[in-house]
Amino acid sequence: MLNSRQQQEIRACCDAVSFDVSMAAYSTFKAGGQAAALAEVQNLDQLSALLEYCRREVIPWRVIGRGSNILVMDTGFNGVLFRLGGDFRTVQLEDESETTVISAGGGCLLADLLGWCRRHGLGGLEFLAGIPGGVGGTVRMNAGAFGHSIGEFLQVVSIIGADGVVRKKTATALSLDYRSCMVEGYGPSQAIILSVTLQLQEADGEQIAEIMRNYMLERKKNQPLSSPSAGSFFKNPEGDYAGRLIEAAGLKGARVGGAMVSPVHANFIVNDGGQGTAADILELMHKVQEKVRKQTGIFLEPEVHIF
Ligand SMILES: Cc1cc2nc3c(=O)[nH]c(=O)nc-3n(C[C@H](O)[C@H](O)[C@H](O)COP(=O)(O)OP(=O)(O)OC[C@H]3O[C@@H](n4cnc5c(N)ncnc54)[C@H](O)[C@@H]3O)c2cc1C
Known part of the structure; x- marks a missing residue:
């Protein structure tokens, strides 16, 4: 959480800023916790000012794009997220x-x-x-x-x-x-x-x-594009496909809460109905990793960036 002085000072660097923003609205997973601030940065001056402010106040920051390969944990991101627009x-x-x-x-x-x-x-x-x-x-x-x-x-x-x-x-x-x-x-x-x-x-x-x-x-033809997801969830291991290993482990359709291994493409974890939480998705991720590791000895590394 940023205090009101910090919020004001951040707004002075970049006026297109929102505080305590649900990241579900900014990620294609339609899930995730809040960011303390999300700044829609329009130009280099604004970005430089924000970086300097974060450095001075020791506030964590990260940049996001269209949120199609990220998952923000339900506990949120206690810092400033930048999204580049304008120039x-x-x-x-x-x-x-x-x-x-x-x-x-x-x-x-x-x-x-x-x-x-x-x-x-x-x-x-x-x-x-x-x-x-x-x-x-x-x-x-x-x-x-x-x-x-x-x-x-x-x-x-x-x-x-x-x-x-x-x-x-x-x-x-x-x-x-x-x-x-x-x-x-x-x-x-x-x-x-x-x-x-x-x-x-x-x-x-x-x-x-x-x-x-x-x-x-x-x-x-091959992807469950009507459900929220971040595309392929895991990286393909050397010489094989994550989707093939997940399917062979019998995990197509496996669920935790609103998170589901897509029956269309096993390397897609979808937020079925858009009601799943980041915790659901992460628990399902662990379940998949555990079962695939048990069956094949291969650890599936997430492609999605989790923060
Ligand atoms: C339906 C669907 C299909 C997909 N298909 C594919 C596919 O075929 N191939 C594929 O590779 N991916 C695929 N993806 C994943 C995703 O779309 C890509 O990885 C995409 O390029 C990520 O871009 P983004 O702007 O959404 O990044 P984000 O998801 O917002 O961010 C991803 C990472 O990049 C960092 N980042 C974002 N912007 C910047 C920046 N300006 N400077 C430095 N770091 C930055 C973030 O901090 C984060 O670590 C798919 C996703 C979906 C939902």
Whole structure:
């Protein structure tokens, strides 16, 4: 909980701020506790001021995107969550003379980025169609599908850390792994991605649209898209699929409260009816991990970031 002086001072840094906010409204799981503050940051000045304030007052902070791969525990997050909007939502050519390199803000929705690429005849990212994230979260997660991930296209990442200094890091300074991207010299949650430059390729807009439509159809066929979830809950272990192991353990349809292992896709934990709590989801997660470990010796690591 922030006291009223802190709330006022935070509001002075960024007026689009809410206090004691239920994170169920900001996560695709539609579950989770409260954040002491959620700041919809519009520009770098606001973000720098907030970071400085949090540093001075020793208030924990984290950045979130569209909340499609997070679960905030029911006990909540006792600090400030930043969400990048305004200036951080732009997409443009990095340089007018280089027609296939673009710059996208960390707060830009993937759907907006993909629409921009289609309109400008730039292909490569179509495999991301249907992933409900923002650019910063997608890069942090090194999100991907159908054999590709966003890391393949990254050239430069512009970040700001707790010290308030903006730095540009080339792809060589990033540790890009399966569903993870870390910046050299920064802790896992300490580099806020402000923008990225991506190397794409010229392509026909109609063809781009067609490829995206096909990927979306694949998703509709195989994923429980009408129930709240965070997509695949667990990372695939080396050489196997989490969904296959969970299904083989007889866990399709297993429930704890409102949380259920989807009968459509066993690696999706869904918040059935939207009434489940984060505790339900976490208990089901443990149940799945335990049973799969007992049967196969494999520990399923969550892909979802829990905080
Ligand atoms: C129906 C559904 C389908 C999905 N399908 C896929 C899929 O096919 N492939 C896949 O990889 N994922 C998939 N996901 C998961 C999720 O959509 C992606 O991981 C997405 O890219 C996360 O983006 P986000 O903006 O929602 O990030 P969030 O969930 O908000 O955040 C995820 C992590 O990134 C960090 N973060 C967010 N913004 C920033 C930033 N600006 N700078 C630094 N760190 C940041 C957060 O602190 C958190 O640790 C799916 C999810 C759903 C609900």
